[in-house]
Amino acid sequence: MIIFGTRVRRETIGVKPFYCPTCHTDGACTHEEAKRWFTLFFIPIFPMDKVGEMVTCHACGTQYHPDVLAKFAEKRKNDDKPKRHEPPLED
Numbered sequence: 001m002i003i004f005g006t007r008v009r010r011e012t013i014g015v016k017p018f019y020c021p022t023c024h025t026d027g028a029c030t031h032e033e034a035k036r037w038f039t040l041f042f043i044p045i046f047p048m049d050k051v052g053e054m055v056t057c058h059a060c061g062t063q064y065h066p067d068v069l070a071k072f073a074e075k076r077k078n079d080d081k082p083k084r085h086e087p088p089l090e091d
C-alpha cells in the first residue's frame with residue numbers, strides 16, 4: 001500500500017529590516033513562504049504550489065502579509081528625505 005498526500009511547509013526567504021505597526025519597533029522580521037508539498041509515506045518529495053507568504057516581527061511575533069515590507073520601504077524613503085534647514089537660534 002502506498003500512502004501519499006500533501007503537507008504545507010514553511011520556508012524562510014530571508015530576514016529583513018522592518019518597522020512593526022503593532023509594537024512600533026524598528027527591527028527585523030522573518031519573511032517566509034508556505035508551499036504545499038507532495039508527500040510519500042509522510043516524507044515531502046517535491047513542492048506543488050505556493051500557499052502564501054508571511055512576515056513575522058522578531059520583537060512581538062505578530063504575522064503580516066508581505067505588503068508591510070513595501071510600506072516599510074516607503075516609510076524609509078520618506079525618512080531619508082533631507083530635513084528643511086532651520087536657522088540656528090540666536091540668544
Ligand SMILES: [Zn+2]
Nearest residue numbers: 020023057060
Ligand atoms: Zn512587533
